[in-house]
Amino acid sequence: MAEKGGIHVDSARELFPRVAEVPFDAEYKFMATFHNMTDEQGKPVVRCCVKGAPDVLIARAGYYWLPGRDPAAVTDENRKLALAENDRMAAAGERVMVVARRDFDPTTFDPKGNLLDLVQDLTLLAMVGIVDPPRAEAKDAIARCHSAGIQVRMITGDHAVTAAAIGHELGIEGQALTGAQFAAIPDEQLKPQLDQIGVVARVTPEDKIRLVTMLQQKDNIVAMTGDGVNDAPALKKADIGVAMGITGTEVSKGAAVMILTDDNFATIVKAVEYGRNIYNNLFNFVRFQMGQLVAYITCYLLAAFFFVLGGVPFAALVILFLNFLISVPVAMALGFDKPTSGLMDKKPRPLKQPLLSTSQWVRIAFLGILMAIATVYLEAIYEEAGVTTAATMGFVAFALLSISRGLSARSETETAFDRDIIHDRNQMFLYSMALLITILATELGFLQRLLGLTSLSGDQWRICIAAAIALLLVDEVIKVFLRSRLHDVKAPVT
Incomplete structure (x- = not known):
């Protein structure tokens, strides 16, 4: 601001050296510096220059400056006018700051004394409104947080009216309180009110x-952002402390677990979306792997109970082959899948919710048992055609069922019959690789000899493919019921 007014800041600092200062503190909300200067009559003085919160400095003022005139006394009447103007500027979303001064006799001034008590009886010079518009992407990022079930609150050192105006502009609704009002509310009364405080x-x-x-006591996961020294304790206390990498102090960075290199709130939202995608992929991966485990165990139980292929549905090498060369590519496809649509429209899962619920375990077990029944049944009916043919039918059926199950496991509720996978080269490559390996295992001579398999006829392949499609359709029916139930839950009550 001084530069805009034609004052060269470095030259001014050399001309009027600083002899003492009162650093800014959130408790008293102002900063004061003391300089050797001369007053309007040319008399040497130590001038105290103060900048800070309007309400605080107006309360500490005894006079106000008028151009070309002697300072006028601050009265109750004009103090109310100043505070009203502060509220008007703050309501417009401006950050308001007051600058003031006071002169001291250099012969009696003690730079090591209690300087805070000297910042009294000030002469008000100006009230400055600073426009600090939010980033364009901040409002969209906050809206995405709300749709994702994440409540954003603004805690700031700004004036309450300014903070409320900026919060409203950003889409942060709710009650606006001052720190004093917030501190005056007892804990037992504050907890029920927290959701209404913005x-x-x-x-x-x-x-x-x-x-x-208080938010943590209500089983919330709390992320706290900050850049100052006074933010450090809350950054340390929060579940996720986020410091500013550009404007943040070293203390705040040390207390945080995450540092934003671009100081952009929208980056936090992107991190949330990235984390949700990782969790969703992990969830799908676990569902697939648990389903495979259930299917393997059930295959051996059914084969032993009905004595199919001597109670051994798969040879040891076939198990390894299926696990490492068929299941692994499918699992990798699930683990590295792209974000699904609507990921940021879901509410956060409860803190104590397990990875898999009871109903999800039932679904996993049901589909795994279906895989095993189809596999062992095909082995049983083709056992008369030869042990090798039956073992091959079991291998191909289980491999195709695994691929089918992987495609369906990409989403718990959305259909597998979408076209997005066609446009994802990584997904197409991994699923195609699993299918190709299945074919090569039954057609290449050295793999046939290694695994104890043989070639299948076209009809036999079609039977295995039909089993895989049938499993896919069964899971699609389950998804239809789940989507219907979710729709009923979301439907408003009329």
Whole structure:
């Protein structure tokens, strides 16, 4: 601002050296510096230059400056006018700051004394409104948080009216409180009110820690962003402390577990989406692998009970082959799948919710048992044609059923018959590789000899393919019921 007014800052600092200072603190909300200068009459003085919160400095003022005139006394009447103007500027979303001064006699001024008590009886010079517009992407990022079930709160040192105006502009709705109002609410009353609080202004470090603690007591996962030294305790207390990499202090960076290199809130939202995709892929991977495990165990139980292929549905090498060369590519496809649509429209899962619920385990077991029944049944009916043919039918059926199960496991509720997989080269490659390996195992001579398999006829292949498609359709029916139930839950009550 001084540069815009034609003052060269470095030259001014050399001309008027700083002899003492009162550093900014959130408790008293201003900063003061003391300089050797001369007043308007040319008399040497130590001038105290103050900048800070309007309400604080107006309360500490005794006079206000008028161009070309002597300072006028601050009265109750004009103090109300100043505070009203502060509220008007703050309501427009401007960050308001007051600058003031006071002169001291150099012969009696003690730079090592209690300087805080000297910042009284000030002469107000100006009230400055600073426009700091939010980034264009911030509003969209906050809207995405809301759709994802993430509540965003603003805790700031700004004036409450300014904070409320900026919060409204960003889409942060809810009650706006000052730090004093927030601190005055007892814990037992505050907990039920937390969901309705959107903005807390003029906060102290203790207020921030209290807010984080109260949210955690309600089983929330709390992420806290900050850049200052006074943010460090709350950053440390939060489940995820996020510091600013550009403007953040070293103390705040040390207390955080994540540092934003671009100081952009939208990056946090991208990180949430990335984390949800990782979790979703892990969830799909676990569902697939557990289904495979159930299918393997059930195959051996059924083969032993009905004495199919001597109670051994797969040779040892066939098990290894299926596990490492068929299941692994499918599992990799699930683990590295692209984000599904609507991932940021889902509410966060409860903190204590297990990875797999009871109903999900039942579904996994049901589909795994179906895989085993189809596999062992085909081995049983083709055992009369020869042990090698029966073993091959079991191998091909299980491999195709695994591929089918992988395609269906890409989403718990959405259909597998979409076209997005066609446009994903990695997915196409991995599923095609699993299918190709299945074919090569039954057609290449050295693999036939190694695994104890043989070639199949076209009709036999079609039977195995039909079994895989049937399993896919069964899971599609389950998904239809799940989507219907989710739709009923989301439908508004009229």
